[in-house]
């Protein structure tokens with residue numbers, strides 16, 4: 001693991017590391033915020049994993065969300081990985097579209113050529129990264145939560161539902177809740193996983209919640225002025241499935257907010273507190 005940068009923030013440290021990833025078969029980067037040492041009760045901190053959306057790297061969240069202040073105050077580590085494999089050997093969308101390929105790993109393990117060699121973001125987030133983080137940083141892995149935005153909200157919901165014993169708490173901003181039914185998701189899942197929609201269902205939060213609801217209350221914030229709300233996000237699909245399955249959730253429609261990091265910055269403190277009250 002190689003330290004790329006380290007910056008003091010609210011008494012703690014905001015760093016970026018790179019490392020050789022087994023899951024993605026390339027170097028990966030992630031950001032990690034460590035709160036001030038005196039905030040760790042037993043020398044360890046709870047940890048939240050933040051999953052960013054389309055076009056993002058490990059830098060968007062740490063430079064735009066402003067979560068360091070509340071992470072320092074509450075004493076929680078926040079890990080923010082990149083959103084796809086990268087590097088000279090990693091293929092991209094032939095059209096270089098923003099919604100597939102680089103910056104758009106969709107938190108699945110690709111089964112199709114040429115994506116399967118590197119695009120294994122599910123294993124990276126659910127398995128490799130937590131192991132690395134627990135080894136390298138003073139975290140209490142038994143107090144781990146996951147949250148994210150848009151494509152990253154989809155990742156947070158699906159990875160939590162499939163691994164509630166690892167990621168005990170979950171929240172999302174403007175998540176893609178039904179990727180099997182919306183253009184962003186259909187493009188990504190059909191290319192990464194092939195035409196069999198049974199494979200897509202394994203990564204569709206609205207399907208998963210009906211099969212394997214979790215015991216925690218999932219917080220979702222969604223802006224009403226979000227350009228992607230009606231075509232790509234459709235939180236009502238998740239809400240209906242969660243209602244049927246008895247999944248506890250809190251969906252807050254936030255008046256006038258759009259899809260941007262201004263929205264995330266407005267409510268990120270609520271989300272960090274939400275996790276900390278439950279971990």
Ligand SMILES: N[C@@H](CCC(=O)N[C@@H](CSC=O)C(=O)NCC(=O)O)C(=O)O
Pocket residue numbers: 052053054055056060064098149150151152259260261
């Ligand atoms: N460039 C595209 C839209 C891309 C976009 O809005 N990306 C969002 C996530 S969308 C879902 O996963 C984002 O977080 N962008 C980075 C940022 O710092 O804002 C377009 O112009 O339509």
